[in-house]
Amino acid sequence: MSKTALITGASKGIGLETARRLAASDLDITTFILMARPSVDFDVNFAALEAQAPSNVTLVRRDVDLGDRQALIAAIHDLHGHHKNIDYLINNAGFTNPVPIHQVDFADFERSMAVNLYAPFTLVQELLHLGNRFEVIVNISSTAGITGRSGWLTYSASKAAVINMSEVMRDELKIYGTRVVCLSPGRTATALRRVLAPDEDPTTIMQPQHVAQVIETMLGPTGQYVDQQNVIVRQ
Amino acid sequence: MISLILLNGGMGARARTAGPKQFVKINGVPIVAYSLKAADEVEEITEIVLNFPPGHRDTLEDLVRDYAISTPVKYADAGETRQGSVALLLDQVTNDSVLLHESARPIVTADDFRTLIQSEHANVGFMREISFTVAPVDPDTSRVTGSLERARLRNVQLPQKFNLGDLRKGHEYASESGTPYTEDATMCVDAGVDVFFIEGSENNLKVTTPGDVNLATMLLRHEGDENV
Numbered sequence: 001m002s003k004t005a006l007i008t009g010a011s012k013g014i015g016l017e018t019a020r021r022l023a024a025s026d027l028d029i030t031t032f033i034l035m036a037r038p039s040v041d042f043d044v045n046f047a048a049l050e051a052q053a054p055s056n057v058t059l060v061r062r063d064v065d066l067g068d069r070q071a072l073i074a075a076i077h078d079l080h081g082h083h084k085n086i087d088y089l090i091n092n093a094g095f096t097n098p099v100p101i102h103q104v105d106f107a108d109f110e111r112s113m114a115v116n117l118y119a120p121f122t123l124v125q126e127l128l129h130l131g132n133r134f135e136v137i138v139n140i141s142s143t144a145g146i147t148g149r150s151g152w153l154t155y156s157a158s159k160a161a162v163i164n165m166s167e168v169m170r171d172e173l174k175i176y177g178t179r180v181v182c183l184s185p186g187r188t189a190t191a192l193r194r195v196l197a198p199d200e201d202p203t204t205i206m207q208p209q210h211v212a213q214v215i216e217t218m219l220g221p222t223g224q225y226v227d228q229q230n231v232i233v234r235q
Numbered sequence: 236m237i238s239l240i241l242l243n244g245g246m247g248a249r250a251r252t253a254g255p256k257q258f259v260k261i262n263g264v265p266i267v268a269y270s271l272k273a274a275d276e277v278e279e280i281t282e283i284v285l286n287f288p289p290g291h292r293d294t295l296e297d298l299v300r301d302y303a304i305s306t307p308v309k310y311a312d313a314g315e316t317r318q319g320s321v322a323l324l325l326d327q328v329t330n331d332s333v334l335l336h337e338s339a340r341p342i343v344t345a346d347d348f349r350t351l352i353q354s355e356h357a358n359v360g361f362m363r364e365i366s367f368t369v370a371p372v373d374p375d376t377s378r379v380t381g382s383l384e385r386a387r388l389r390n391v392q393l394p395q396k397f398n399l400g401d402l403r404k405g406h407e408y409a410s411e412s413g414t415p416y417t418e419d420a421t422m423c424v425d426a427g428v429d430v431f432f433i434e435g436s437e438n439n440l441k442v443t444t445p446g447d448v449n450l451a452t453m454l455l456r457h458e459g460d461e462n463v
Contacts, residue, residue: 128302128303129300129301129303130303131303131305132303168263171262171263171456172262172263172264174455174456175264175269175272175455176272
């Protein structure tokens with residue numbers, strides 16, 4: 001049975017590399033729904049992915065702002081009508097504006113929570129209500145969600161919530177045979193990392209491809225032996 | 236095609252819980268959701284007839300919607316007694332064969348339902364060997380009145396499967412004879428119907444006390460795990 005994967009934040013970074021890697025894997029995923037905000041990156045990378053993808057793979061692009069709950073819900077309902085079941089859900093989209101507490105604009109805190117926490121929640125809940133049966137859900141958290149770091153209050157708080165939400169989902173969805181994987185990558189060379197650490201040389205840290213490789217492993221049969229807790233991915 | 240009668244109307248006097256025991260949570264999930272989810276996976280089950288404690292129909296309808304139960308669900312009022320409840324539920328059934336289950340047994344699987352459906356017998360239920368000795372007594376005088384052979388006794392579990400006509404016959408017999416029954420297999424047998432049993436699982440716990448809630452939570456949390 002060919003499977004469908006939905007990847008959020010798929011226009012670049014870990015999401016994009018995950019799509020690339022899974023399309024070439026032997027997990028028999030033949031439909032990929034790539035969700036992200038419209039951007040030039042998304043245009044360019046989606047076109048490149050289409051050019052590379054094996055002929056039996058269908059790529060579907062969905063322009064949606066994961067921070068806009070109503071738009072997200074509308075997109076989910078529309079997707080469910082077109083694609084029968086989402087087997088693999090990779091909640092990867094992330095947002096941060098790292099500033100000290102004195103400078104936190106509450107709207108940014110709300111957006112961090114909306115993209116990093118409420119969007120994964122909304123995707124899972126809406127799809128469950130539609131009768132979707134997940135095989136594996138991967139929630140991308142961060143090592144910043146394990147240890148809070150000065151200047152990263154909103155990001156750390158949202159990612160800590162993702163870790164705990166994943167634990168609850170893992171328990172509650174067990175009756176469906178759904179596996180819930182929580183991955184906490186450390187420093188990874190992504191656009192988000194450049195916001196968090198603008199002076200860092202991205203070639204010296206973990207690459208999105210490495211995280212994508214771990215995601216592929218977690219989706220496959222080996223994953224079930226290591227998915228019981230938050231998995232830290234660090235170079 | 237078969238109908239599932241899901242008994243869900245009791246008020247949980249024994250479980251001593253705040254609300255009706257149907258909404259007791261096992262592993263954080265309302266207990267009735269487990270049976271609904273298992274039944275929903277079974278293609279042969281074409282309708283679920285569910286009763287509800289007085290005043291709780293809305294809660295149950297919300298739950299059926301939230302858990303995306305795709306099998307059509309019909310609702311019936313709870314009766315004064317268990318027997319009365321089953322009779323009210325039977326009036327809603329449209330198939331000739333029915334499965335009977337109770338939401339207080341959350342550790343039911345789709346395969347349990349399938350095993351009954353596939354059984355050659357029209358009337359069959361899960362029963363379990365008992366690991367303890369049962370004595371017949373006279374409770375008024377505290378006198379032990381004889382002995383029972385354990386090997387010839389079984390713990391009656393649910394789910395069960397019945398031919399609708401046979402189950403009705405059982406209920407008519409109970410009502411005419413004025414005998415109160417706490418379950419339907421032995422009632423049908425007393426009415427002259429052939430009923431068979433399949434060996435049940437010791438995990439098929441009926442949640443009636445607060446301790447059972449803890450035990451069921453533990454069993455469901457570790458379902459499928461090794462070395463439990």
